[in-house]
Amino acid sequence: MAVKSFPQVYAENPEKKLTLYYLVLGFVALLVGSLFGPFQALNYGNVDAYPLLKRLLPFVQSYYQGLTLHGVLNAIVFTQLLAMAVMFYLPARELRAYGVRPNLTWGWVAWWMAFLGLLVAALPLLANEATVLYTFYPPLKGHWAFYVGATVFVAASLVVGLLVIGMWLRFKKLHPERITPLATYMAVTFWLMWLLASLGLVVESVFLLIPWSLGLVQGVDPLLARTLFWYTGHPIVYFWLLPAYALLYLVLPKLAGGKLISDPLARVVFLLFLLFSVPVGFHHQYADPGITPTWKFVHAVLTLFVAVPSLITAFTVAASLELAGRMRGGKGLFGWIKALPWDNPAFVAPVLGLIAFIPGGAGGIVNASYTLNYVIHNTTWVPGHFHLQVGTLVTMTMMGAVFWLVPQLTGKPLTEGIRKAGLAGVWLWFVGMLVMAVGLHWQGLLNVPRRAYIAQAPDAYTHAAVPMVFNILAGIILLLAIVLFFYAFFALLFRGERRAEVAAEEVPFAEVLSDGGDTPAMRLLDRIWFWFALAVLLVVLAYGPTLVQLFGNLNPVPGWRLW
Numbered sequence: 001m002a003v004k005s006f007p008q009v010y011a012e013n014p015e016k017k018l019t020l021y022y023l024v025l026g027f028v029a030l031l032v033g034s035l036f037g038p039f040q041a042l043n044y045g046n047v048d049a050y051p052l053l054k055r056l057l058p059f060v061q062s063y064y065q066g067l068t069l070h071g072v073l074n075a076i077v078f079t080q081l082l083a084m085a086v087m088f089y090l091p092a093r094e095l096r097a098y099g100v101r102p103n104l105t106w107g108w109v110a111w112w113m114a115f116l117g118l119l120v121a122a123l124p125l126l127a128n129e130a131t132v133l134y135t136f137y138p139p140l141k142g143h144w145a146f147y148v149g150a151t152v153f154v155a156a157s158l159v160v161g162l163l164v165i166g167m168w169l170r171f172k173k174l175h176p177e178r179i180t181p182l183a184t185y186m187a188v189t190f191w192l193m194w195l196l197a198s199l200g201l202v203v204e205s206v207f208l209l210i211p212w213s214l215g216l217v218q219g220v221d222p223l224l225a226r227t228l229f230w231y232t233g234h235p236i237v238y239f240w241l242l243p244a245y246a247l248l249y250l251v252l253p254k255l256a257g258g259k260l261i262s263d264p265l266a267r268v269v270f271l272l273f274l275l276f277s278v279p280v281g282f283h284h285q286y287a288d289p290g291i292t293p294t295w296k297f298v299h300a301v302l303t304l305f306v307a308v309p310s311l312i313t314a315f316t317v318a319a320s321l322e323l324a325g326r327m328r329g330g331k332g333l334f335g336w337i338k339a340l341p342w343d344n345p346a347f348v349a350p351v352l353g354l355i356a357f358i359p360g361g362a363g364g365i366v367n368a369s370y371t372l373n374y375v376i377h378n379t380t381w382v383p384g385h386f387h388l389q390v391g392t393l394v395t396m397t398m399m400g401a402v403f404w405l406v407p408q409l410t411g412k413p414l415t416e417g418i419r420k421a422g423l424a425g426v427w428l429w430f431v432g433m434l435v436m437a438v439g440l441h442w443q444g445l446l447n448v449p450r451r452a453y454i455a456q457a458p459d460a461y462t463h464a465a466v467p468m469v470f471n472i473l474a475g476i477i478l479l480l481a482i483v484l485f486f487y488a489f490f491a492l493l494f495r496g497e498r499r500a501e502v503a504a505e506e507v508p509f510a511e512v513l514s515d516g517g518d519t520p521a522m523r524l525l526d527r528i529w530f531w532f533a534l535a536v537l538l539v540v541l542a543y544g545p546t547l548v549q550l551f552g553n554l555n556p557v558p559g560w561r562l563w
């Protein structure tokens with residue numbers, strides 16, 4: 001059918017248009033943020049390409065302004081918008097079958113909040129008025145518009161969270177006898193986790209940073225600010241990760257040609273994240289003064305707990321892929337791997353991301369192990385680690401989703417050219433990230449600091465010359481990856497051809513091998529409010545004593561602008 005039938009597709013499926021808006025804004029942020037990446041990788045190869053960057057983008061004043069944009073746009077803006085897209089769209093499509101529709105007004109309010117918040121924060125960032133990195137630790141003091149914009153941006157996610165929880169409550173009311181369907185279960189536990197997790201950042205910005213940046217108070221206590229920041233700063237990585245996990249459980253098995261092994265196990269994983277994502281933030285503060293070692297130890301143990309659901313995920317997803325390979329006729333120990341659909345970027349991207357997640361997870365367990373952290377803390381090891389996690393698994397899962405999701409949101413089918421460019425783009429992304437991971441981890445072990453314009457001190461780290469070569473190579477490969485992937489993305493988005501039957505396609509939800517049935521155990525998993533209360537209790541226990549002490553001994557210090 002022709003273009004003119006489109007208004008009707010959107011009239012009947014208004015969540016498609018909204019999801020598309022979340023997604024496109026997110027990928028635009030990823031594009032702009034990622035452009036600084038290759039320059040940073042070259043920097044860690046002792047190659048100073050910033051004079052060139054400043055010629056191309058004259059508003060860029062420093063390495064650190066670029067790094068702030070890179071961190072904010074990629075790790076905060078892109079990830080959140082894709083979480084809003086995926087963890088809204090999947091339950092919305094699933095619940096349609098049960099007669100529940102989302103409240104689109106609130107969905108659009110959230111989009112506008114995200115867009116305007118982003119705009120307001122972008123102005124001081126681009127004007128070099130908030131070169132404070134994406135962690136904005138006081139007493140580094142940015143422009144008030146940065147804090148206000150960022151807060152409105154984050155609040156947008158909470159609106160979507162409440163909207164999805166509202167859908168779930170309506171489902172419960174309409175079908176009191178039924179167990180929550182799987183995608184909705186994931187989304188509800190996810191959004192409840194985020195509602196609880198975001199509190200730290202909300203309190204930090206509303207009560208400390210915004211009044212301070214507006215000149216209403218003279219100073220901020222850095223230790224309290226960091227403690228509130230990391231209260232959110234750890235679970236925020238699960239806020240990035242779980243939308244990818246949802247796609248790995250719900251969709252990837254189908255794209256692979258197989259089934260999800262177990263519905264109850266997938267629920268247990270999301271439940272464990274609800275319980276253990278938040279009370280672990282001190283693992284970002286092992287090197288901080290003023291926090292009792294015992295509490296650091298408690299958080300270290302809880303952090304190792306929260307690795308469990310990721311290990312379960314690795315095994316369930318791998319088993320689902322093996323099942324798929326065998327259903328496609330693959331034989332022997334490795335034959336099933338060959339039998340998988342390696343010509344489909346929607347399949348390839350998340351699977352490559354999962355491979356990167358193996359060394360990524362191992363590094364995370366090192367970081368969590370309290371005294372081991374003193375070996376790597378604040379070295380390039382840390383960005384080496386999280387580019388495998390968020391820069392590869394999360395980002396590549398979302399990149400892969402583009403190739404089935406954008407067609408059904410727009411009605412625009414893939415072409416051979418787009419498929420091939422996408423495939424090349426995701427392979428290069430994977431290879432580039434692995435090469436960079438080697439370079440950054442290795443350099444970190446040689447004590448090269450993160451967050452440093454080391455190419456301007458070319459004689460400072462000559463003992464790290466070999467890993468520097470890896471970073472140079474990675475920068476070049478990742479630049480190519482960006483070009484190819486975004487060529488595919490925009491070629492798809494701006495295609496002229498639209499077909500109603502493409503837009504009518506459903507989320508490729510995988511069938512489930514074992515659905516758990518209607519058993520007491522499944523009913524227990526479904527008592528989500530009970531589990532939420534338990535999560536709140538754990539947080540109060542793990543944070544309460546330290547926060548009471550910190551609030552009782554405030555030591556505000558004046559702000560600085562050192563750029």
Ligand code: HEM
Pocket residue numbers: 034035036037038039040041044067068070071074075078079133134135383387390391392395449450451452453474475478482
């Ligand atoms: C496109 C390829 C990319 C390259 C070449 C790249 C490279 C780098 C490098 C070398 C650093 C370390 C800079 C420093 O410590 O001074 C860095 C930092 C960072 N990157 Fe990337 N990156 C890329 C994509 C991404 C993506 C997709 C994400 C997240 C979704 C991401 C998130 C971050 C974050 C959060 C930081 C830390 C910023 C800070 O320390 O303030 N990067 N990146």
Ligand SMILES: [Cu+2]
Pocket residue numbers: 233234235237283284
């Ligand atoms: Cu963490």
